[in-house]
Amino acid sequence: MSSESLFIHCECHGQNYAAVVCGHLIQNNNNYPLGFIENVSTPTNPQGWCLACEYVFTQENGMTDSFHNFNNMAVVCTQCYQEIKTKHDIYKNQQS
Template identity: 50%
Template sequence: MNEEIEIDCPQHGRVALATVCGHLVRNHGVPLGFIENSDEPDDKQGWCYACEFVYLQEEDKTDRFIAFTDYAVVCVHCYDQIKAHHQFDGPMTSAGESEG
C-alpha cells in the first residue's frame, strides 16, 4: 500500500511530496553530489555527499545524522530538478545507489 502525500508547490501545484537534505535546497552553485536513499521509485528521498559521509560514520539515521541533514520537504518535480543539478560521478556514487 503506497499512499502518496501531496504538497502545494508554488512552482508545480499540488503534487507528491519528496525530501532532500537542506544542503541541496540551499546550494544552487557547485553540485554537492546526490545520494538517493530509497529503492522505491515513488518514495523520493535524497541527500548530499556530506550527509552520506555522516550517515556512514553513524551507521544509521541517528539524531546526529538527522540534525546534520536538516531535511527539507519539496515536491517530486523540484526533487528531480535538485537531483539533476547536484548529481555527478564521484567517489561516493555507488555507496547509496543500488539498482534492483
C-alpha cells in the same frame, strides 16, 4: 510515516507528490554540485541528500538523531526533487 505517498502544494509546480532532500541541497548558492545520494529503501517516499550527509549517514550507521540534525531535511515536490537531483548529480555533471 506510512508507505502511502503524501501530496503537497508547490509554489512552482502546484499539487504534487512530496519528497525529501537535505537542507544543504536547497541552501547551496554555489554553482557546483554537492553530489546526490538517493535513499531508495522506500520507493513511495523519495529521499535524497548530499555527499556530506552520506558521510554522516555512514559514520552513524543509519538515520540517527545526529544524522537528522546534520541533514536538516526539507520537503519538496517530486518535480523539484528531480530538478535538485539533476543539478547535484556529480557523475552526470562531469560528463557535460
